[in-house]
Every structure is written in structure tokens, then in C-alpha cells.
Amino acid sequence: MSEQEIRVLIADDERLMRAGVRMIVDSAEDISVVAEADSGPAAVEVCVRQRIDVALLDIRMPGGDGLAAAEEIARLAPDTRVVMLTTFGEQRYVAQAMRAGATGFVLKDTGPTELIRAVRLAAAGESVLGPRITRDLIETHLLGPNRAPDAAPRVARLTDAEREVLKLVGEGLSNAEIAQRLHIGVGTAKAHLSRILTKMDCANRVQAAIVAHEAGLLGPAQ
Structure with missing residues (x-):
């Protein structure tokens, strides 16, 4: 093998x-x-x-x-x-x-x-996670009164460009899809995500997506 x-x-x-x-x-x-x-x-x-x-x-x-x-x-x-x-x-x-x-x-x-x-x-x-599954799962089970209280401060550590990438991560987009949406290279999208994970102390993009939703980055908090 x-x-x-x-x-x-x-x-x-x-x-x-x-x-x-x-x-x-x-x-x-x-x-x-x-x-x-x-x-x-x-x-x-x-x-x-x-x-x-x-x-x-x-x-x-x-x-x-x-x-x-x-x-x-x-x-x-x-x-x-x-x-x-x-x-x-x-x-x-x-x-x-x-x-x-x-x-x-x-x-x-x-x-x-x-x-x-x-x-x-x-x-x-x-x-x-597909976009629909990401949205449905997080909004149904992770939003509401049990939201992490530190979500907004963690997002505040990011630059404008990083917040835009995080928003798309929260929508369930892959690195390639993010690159296409923002008209940037895939390598640039990966670099942004790496910095986002480090700044927000997230283990992976799923946890980053959760923070994005909990911070209300994708719309009004539930």
C-alpha cells in the first residue's frame, strides 16, 4: 500500500x-x-x-x-x-x-x-458539509440561547477580507468556490482561512462556520 x-x-x-x-x-x-x-x-x-x-x-x-x-x-x-x-x-x-x-x-x-x-x-x-446542510444544521441546532458568548469578539479579530471569507465558509462554500466568488486565487483563499482559524482558535472550517453563524455574520441572530 x-x-x-x-x-x-x-x-x-x-x-x-x-x-x-x-x-x-x-x-x-x-x-x-x-x-x-x-x-x-x-x-x-x-x-x-x-x-x-x-x-x-x-x-x-x-x-x-x-x-x-x-x-x-x-x-x-x-x-x-x-x-x-x-x-x-x-x-x-x-x-x-x-x-x-x-x-x-x-x-x-x-x-x-x-x-x-x-x-x-x-x-x-x-x-x-454541503451549503444546505451547513445552514440547516447550524441554524437549527447551534443558534439561539446557547450561542457562544465570545463569537463576536473572535470575529472582530479578523480583517475585512478575512470576515468576507469567513462569511462564505459559514455558507458552506469550499475553498475553490470562495476563490471564484471573491475573484481571488485558491491559494489566497486557503491563506485567508488559515489565518482565520489561527486568529479565532478554531480547529477546522466547520468550527469557523459555527462561529460565523453564532456571531450573526450571515444575518440577524436567531
């Missing part, structure tokens, strides 16, 4: 679900499933013991759920990108996972092409 291949862990308590995901992911030439786990704690152990680029975690597992695992992986294996496997009915749990550092989520009925794309995006540090 080439060192350039994306190394994936699948964690789900259902063996058939793991087998189906493995079959899809392994069909990509640049991705390999190198480990499986049937609980959150087992997934954490694997990520700590070996190099895992992307961990696909089920949210609810009897032996220990993916939410706690996402937080532990972010703490103990920070180079591993975590993507939650979920259904629409579990969006409230996904929100918690994002706060813990998860890169995003994919639906369990996602097609093969989109699942492979999600793994590649996560490995590259991109959020695995």
Missing part, C-alpha cells in the same frame, strides 16, 4: 454496515480501509495506535458512542480527521460532534461517489 493513500477507519456496531462502507471506500485507488471498530473506545484505540487519516464514526454504538470518540480522537490523535456517519434524525448529535472537532458528516444513505468524495475532502482538511 502506498504511503500516499488515504488511510481510513470505519467504526460502526453493525457488521453489514461496515462491510458496505468498506466495499465502497476500498474501490477508490487512493483510499484504503486499514481498520474497523465496533465501538467508540475501540476506534479511539486504533487512532492512537496507528496512523489514520480519516475516521468514519457511527454516532450511536452500544459499546461507546461516536460523540465521545470524536472528542477523544481530536485530543489524542489530532491528525486524524473525523467524519460522522449519521441520518437526518441525528443532526443534533452531529452538532455536538462538530464542537468536539469533527470535520463533518455523511448520511448513511450517501451514494458511493459522494462517500468517496467526502473521505477525500476530509483528508484534505475540507468540511464534509
